[in-house]
Amino acid sequence: MTDRRPFIATDRAAIMLQLVPYLISKGEVSLAEAAAEFDVTDDQMRQMVEKLTVIGLPGDAGFWQMPNELFDINWDLLDEQGIIVITNWVGLERSPKLTAREAAALLAGLQLARTIPGVGDTEIFTGLLGKLSRGSSAVPADVIVASEPVDEVRSAVAEALRRRVAVSFTYKAPDAAPTTRTVDPVKVQIANGQWYLQGWCHLRLAMRTFHLDRVSDMRLTDIATSHGGEPVPDWFEDGDDVVVRVRFPESVAPLLGEYLERAGIETAGGVSTATMRVADEVSLRRLATRHGGVLEIIEPEGARLAATEWAEAGLAQYR
Amino acid sequence: MPAKAPPRNPPEERLVNLVVALMATEQGLTKDTILTSVSGYREQSEAGVKKDALEKMFERDKENLRGLGVPIETIGDRLDPDDLREARYRVPTAEYELPDDIEFTPAELALLNLAGGVWSEGSMSAEARSGLRKIRALGIAVDDPIIGYSPRISLREPSFATLQRAIEQSQVVTFPYLKPGEDAPRTRRVQPLALIEYEARWHVFGFDLGVAADRTFLLSRIVGDVVVTRQTFDPSLRDGAGDRALAGLEELAERQLALLEVNPGTEAALRLSRRARPAPQGIRVPYVDVQVFAGELASYGPEVRVVEPEALRAEVISRLAATRRLHGGAE
Numbered sequence: 001m002t003d004r005r006p007f008i009a010t011d012r013a014a015i016m017l018q019l020v021p022y023l024i025s026k027g028e029v030s031l032a033e034a035a036a037e038f039d040v041t042d043d044q045m046r047q048m049v050e051k052l053t054v055i056g057l058p059g060d061a062g063f064w065q066m067p068n069e070l071f072d073i074n075w076d077l078l079d080e081q082g083i084i085v086i087t088n089w090v091g092l093e094r095s096p097k098l099t100a101r102e103a104a105a106l107l108a109g110l111q112l113a114r115t116i117p118g119v120g121d122t123e124i125f126t127g128l129l130g131k132l133s134r135g136s137s138a139v140p141a142d143v144i145v146a147s148e149p150v151d152e153v154r155s156a157v158a159e160a161l162r163r164r165v166a167v168s169f170t171y172k173a174p175d176a177a178p179t180t181r182t183v184d185p186v187k188v189q190i191a192n193g194q195w196y197l198q199g200w201c202h203l204r205l206a207m208r209t210f211h212l213d214r215v216s217d218m219r220l221t222d223i224a225t226s227h228g229g230e231p232v233p234d235w236f237e238d239g240d241d242v243v244v245r246v247r248f249p250e251s252v253a254p255l256l257g258e259y260l261e262r263a264g265i266e267t268a269g270g271v272s273t274a275t276m277r278v279a280d281e282v283s284l285r286r287l288a289t290r291h292g293g294v295l296e297i298i299e300p301e302g303a304r305l306a307a308t309e310w311a312e313a314g315l316a317q318y319r
Numbered sequence: 320m321p322a323k324a325p326p327r328n329p330p331e332e333r334l335v336n337l338v339v340a341l342m343a344t345e346q347g348l349t350k351d352t353i354l355t356s357v358s359g360y361r362e363q364s365e366a367g368v369k370k371d372a373l374e375k376m377f378e379r380d381k382e383n384l385r386g387l388g389v390p391i392e393t394i395g396d397r398l399d400p401d402d403l404r405e406a407r408y409r410v411p412t413a414e415y416e417l418p419d420d421i422e423f424t425p426a427e428l429a430l431l432n433l434a435g436g437v438w439s440e441g442s443m444s445a446e447a448r449s450g451l452r453k454i455r456a457l458g459i460a461v462d463d464p465i466i467g468y469s470p471r472i473s474l475r476e477p478s479f480a481t482l483q484r485a486i487e488q489s490q491v492v493t494f495p496y497l498k499p500g501e502d503a504p505r506t507r508r509v510q511p512l513a514l515i516e517y518e519a520r521w522h523v524f525g526f527d528l529g530v531a532a533d534r535t536f537l538l539s540r541i542v543g544d545v546v547v548t549r550q551t552f553d554p555s556l557r558d559g560a561g562d563r564a565l566a567g568l569e570e571l572a573e574r575q576l577a578l579l580e581v582n583p584g585t586e587a588a589l590r591l592s593r594r595a596r597p598a599p600q601g602i603r604v605p606y607v608d609v610q611v612f613a614g615e616l617a618s619y620g621p622e623v624r625v626v627e628p629e630a631l632r633a634e635v636i637s638r639l640a641a642t643r644r645l646h647g648g649a650e
Contacts, residue, residue, distance in 0.1 A: 009329065009330035009331045010383045010387065012331035013334035013338075014387050016331060018449070018456060021453075022455075026458075039448065051331070054332060055336050055339060055358070057339060058343075058348075058357045092338070092339065094417060095453040097388060098450045101446045101487070102446045102449050105444075106434055113430060113437070115470075119433070119468070124426060128427055128431065135417050137388035137389075144513060145516045188468050189469045192519040213590050216589075251542055286618040286619070286620070288645075289638055290638070292639060292640070292645075293640075294641075304646045310642075311642040315639045
C-alpha cells in the first residue's frame with residue numbers, strides 16, 4: 001500500500017500484537033502475503049518481523065534474556081526465501097480482543113449486509129452480533145445503519161444472480177423515454193441506500209449501470225448469463241461530456257455531498273465555485289432546484305435556461 | 320553482559336515488551352520493576368536516564384496501549400486505592416484475548432468479510448480491516464466469498480470520528496449547528512449517545528443539554544469542529560440508544576405524511592413510489608426532515624405537486640422561486 005496515513009510507533013505495536021497469532025496460525029507465510037494482510041509494504045513487514053526477535057520476557061537487571069525468553073523466527077528462511085516462520089513465542093498466542101471501534105465498524109457493516117437477500121439468515125446475524133460484542137474490549141458506540149425493506153425487484157435480481165440468468169425489465173432514466181432491457185446481472189452496488197445493478201446490456205451490447213428504483217416489470221429469463229466476466233463499469237461512465245460550473249456559499253458545501261466528489265473546487269470570499277463533468281447539461285436542473293436559491297449554475301447557458309424552465313414549470317402547478 | 324551506550328530502542332519494541340511482561344505476571348509488576356527489567360526501559364535506566372523521565376514515558380505508553388484496547392489493570396493499595404506508589408500493573412489474559420469459546424464458522428467469516436468491506440476509504444475502513452485480521456488470525460477456514468454484491472457506506476463528515484470517540488468515553492460535546500433558514504450557526508451542548516445512518520444521511524442522537532431533551536442532529540449541518548469537553552455523563556444513558564434513535568426517526572416519519580400528486584412514469588413517481596402509500600387522491604409519503612424532503616421534491620420540478628402540509632409546500636415553492644430568480648427568470 002502506498003497511500004496510507006502516517007505509520008507511527010503505536011500502529012506498529014498494534015500490528016506486532018496481531019502478527020504473532022497470525023504467524024502461529026499460518027505456520028509459514030511469504031513476506032508478500034503477510035504484508036498484504038496487514039496493509040504494509042514488504043520492507044515494513046520484514047522490519048517488524050525482525051524486531052519481534054528482540055522482544056520477550058523481562059530480564060533481570062544487568063542481564064540479557066535467555067534465548068528461550070524471546071520471540072524467534074527462522075532467519076535462514078526469511079533471508080533466503082522471504083518466508084516467515086515463527087519458531088519461539090513467549091505469549092501473545094491468541095488474537096487480542098477487538099477494540100470498540102473495530103467492533104463498531106464490523107457491526108455497522110453487518111447491518112447493511114443483512115439487507116441482501118439470501119445472504120445469511122437471522123440466526124447467523126444474531127450469533128455474530130453476540131460474538132462481536134463479547135469479543136470487544138469495550139462497549140462499542142452504537143453505529144446504526146437503517147435499511148429499507150427489500151422489494152420484489154431486489155429479490156428478483158438476487159435470484160437471477162444465484163441462477164446465473166439474464167433479467168428483462170423496463171428502464172426509465174430521468175429525462176428519457178422508457179426502454180426495455182435484457183441484462184446479464186454481474187454485480188449489485190449498494191451505495192447511499194440506493195441499489196444499482198451492473199451488468200451486460202443486450203440492447204447496448206456493453207456493460208451498463210441501472211438504478212433499481214427506475215426499474216419496473218422485472219422478470220427472470222431463461223437465458224444463461226454469458227458476460228459475467230466482463231469488468232464492471234466505473235459507475236456512470238456513459239459519456240461525461242459536458243463541463244459545468246456551479247457556485248454556492250462555502251458553508252453549504254457539506255450539504256452538497258456526493259455531487260462535489262468529482263468536482264474541482266475553488267473558494268474565495270466565502271463563495272465556492274465547483275467545476276465538474278456531467279453526462280447531460282439538462283440533468284443539472286434537478287440539482288439546481290434541490291438547492292434552490294443556494295446553488296447557481298454559471299455555465300453552460302443551456303443548463304441555466306433548463307433550470308429556469310424547470311423551476312417555472314414546477315411553480316406553474318401552484319398557481 | 321550489561322548494556323553500554325543507552326540504545327534508543329524503537330518505541331514499538333518497548334510497547335510490545337511491556338504487554339508481554341504485563342501478561343506474564345499474575346500478581347502484577349510495580350513501576351520500579353518495570354523500569355528496571357522490561358527491555359526498552361531497562362537499558363535507559365542502566366544508562367542513567369532520570370527516573371522522572373522514565374515514569375513519564377511509562378505513563379504515556381500505558382495510555383497508548385489502552386488506546387489500542389490493551390486492558391492494563393492497576394492494583395493499588397487496598398487500604399488507600401488512591402495511593403499508587405506501590406501500585407502493581409498487569410494485563411489479565413482473559414481481558415486481553417478473544418475469549419477461547421468464541422469461534423467463527425466459515426459462513427460467518429464470509430459474511431464478516433463482506434461486512435468489513437462496506438466502508439469506503441477512511442478510518443472506519445482501517446478499523447474494520449484490523450478487526451477482521453484479528454478474527455482471521457484465529458485460523459478459521461472461510462467459505463467462498465459472497466460475490467455479486469458490493470455494499471458501501473459513505474462517510475464524508477469529519478465530525479463522525481470525534482463524535483464516536485466522545486460516545487465511547489461518555490463525554491459531552493459542543494458543536495456549531497446551522498439550521499436551515501437561520502443566518503448563523505448556534506452552539507449546541509450535547510451528550511452524544513448514538514450515530515445513525517438514516518435515508519443515506521448520518522445523524523447523531525443525544526441529549527441536548529440546552530433544551531434538556533433528546534435530539535437528533537444531521538452531521539451535514541454541523542458546520543465547525545466538534546469539541547469534546549471534560550464533562551462526562553452516565554454511560555448507562557448509552558444503553559439501547561441506537562434503537563431509541565431509530566424508533567424516534569421512524570415515529571417522526573409516521574407522524575409526517577405528505578400528500579403529493581405525482582405525474583405517472585416520471586422520475587418522481589419512480590423514486591417516491593417505493594416509500595409511498597396510496598391515498599384517495601395522490602400518494603402519502605413519510606418524511607423526517609422538511610428541508611431535506613423539500614429539496615428532493617423541488618428537484619422533481621413539475622413532476623410532483625405538494626398538496627399538504629403547508630410548511631412543506633411553502634418550502635418547495637420557495638426553492639423553485641429562488642432557482643428561477645437566481646438564474647435570471649422572471650419574478
